[in-house]
Amino acid sequence: MRALNHRALRRSMLALLCLGLLGPLAARAADNTPALTVGLIAASTAENVTEDWKPLIEALARELQTPVKVLASKNYADISGALKDGSVQVAWINNKLAIELVENDQAAVFAQMVRLDGSRxxxxxxxxxxxxxxxxxxxxxxxxxxxxxxxxxxxxxxxxxxxxxxxxxxxxxxxxxxxxxxxxxxxxxxxxxxxxxxxxxxxxxxxxxxxxxxxxxxxxxxxxxxxxxxxxPNDPMVYRKDLPVATQQRIKKFFTAYGRTEAEKATLKRINGLGSFRASSNYQLRPVVDLELFQALTNAMAENAKSPEKLAAVMGALTKRAARLDTVLNATRLDSP
Structure with a gap:
């Protein structure tokens, strides 16, 4: 009977030891945060932008406990295309690109850049x-x-x-x-x-x-x-809609908290003179959506002035697009700070 108790005790101790050793790994596996690629639009050079963002990207990788790579390009279409095909999951893009991605239900705005002087x-x-x-x-x-x-x-x-x-x-x-x-x-x-x-x-x-x-x-x-x-409006940060919700929340929390230490403040300053990232939503695109739709309307009227049929068709398509965008943006309005 004593031998049986000793064997049971050894099994129990082994189980506890394994649990202690594997606990962090098991927790990480359960979290299942996917590897990420962050897309960055290069207003200067891809090398400069990648270097400016490097401390933030490394901190994001530590926070998520997963590899984070960078895709930086002068070509806006490179970043937009990579977001669309899923090879980039998080990105700094402009408002115009964000409208296209949000309209197609491929990405969502989660933060907005704020300048050192507090301007948005x-x-x-x-x-x-x-x-x-x-x-x-x-x-x-x-x-x-x-x-x-x-x-x-x-x-x-x-x-x-x-x-x-x-x-x-x-x-x-x-x-x-x-x-x-x-x-x-x-x-x-x-x-x-x-x-x-x-x-x-x-x-x-x-x-x-x-x-x-x-x-x-x-x-x-x-x-x-x-x-x-x-x-x-200042540029948004977006993530793909198909990222796990838990990962989206951790990414948003990381960006909106970044900038509390002196080192983080210095990094943000190098990134286009930023002071912080502010929580945001798709609704921040409203002013640029209005501008884009009004320009499209102006162009349509000028290009089809002599063809009422063509103008009516274009106007109908624009009206449908405006209604669709209105629905998409207003769905996040209550979440906007």
Whole structure:
């Protein structure tokens, strides 16, 4: 009987020992947090952006106890496509890209970038060379065929959507016809093109100005801002809708808590002069959705003015899209801070 008790005791002790050793691993397996890839839009270079985000990405990997990789690209379509096909699960993107992903039920906004000064918005700008022939927006509008223009990526909010509406659509200008030369590039390349005299005019935004002033002081002194847009909501952070809910919650909690230590504050400052990430939702896209739909309506009316049938069809499609987006955004309105 004693032998049986000893064997039972040894089995019990072994079971307890195994439980103690495997407990953390079992808990991690039960949590089942998948490996992640974070997508980042590179306003300068992919290498610079990856380096700026490195401490945050490493902290996220420690928090989730899972590998976290980075995909950084100057090409907006690279990040958007990777989110769509599932090779990227979390991303920093602009409002225009976020609208497309939210509309297709592929991703959701969970946080918004907040600047060091507490601001939650930025402005699109037009740059011209200081002392050059373009001194005001009126110079651009009244002299068709005179200047070269560096536009942003067609999926850029501040580099394309906003100036296309406020500067061109409202003045009944088609950029491809108005300028003697039209090119598309990212923000830094457009800034350098104006500073070096390779284009006369280019788009940019107020988020990037402090970086240029710090890194390219001499070149920055060669350019001037001739136009600023109304305020645009700061860029969102999104995650894919098919991530486990528990993982989504942990990611959101991590980002909205990040920035409490001095090291974390320094990292956020390097990431485009940020102060924090604020909890947000799809509803933050409302102003840009309204802008995009109004521009689409303006373009449709101009392009189909002589064809009532085509205009009616386009208007019907736009009305359906507006209703669909209204439903998607309002569904998260009560969750918006």
């Amino acid at each position: 918005g930025y402005k699109s700008v037009l740059f011209a060379r200081k002392g050059g022939p373009i001194q005001s927006l009126a110079d651009v509008i009244t002299r068709p065929g005179s200047y070269s223009f560096g536009a942003g990526d067609k999926k850029s909010t501040s580099g394309y959507l906003v100036p296309n509406y406020y500067v061109f659509a409202k003045n009944k200008i088609a950029p491809e016809k108005h300028f003697k030369q039209l090119s598309h590039a990212n923000h830094m390349d457009n800034f350098l093109a104006v500073a070096d005299g390779r284009v006369d005019l280019a788009t940019n935004n107020t988020e990037e100005l402090p970086r240029y002033q710090a890194e390219f002081a001499e070149k920055f002194a060669r350019v001037s801002v001739i136009w600023e847009s109304p305020l645009i």
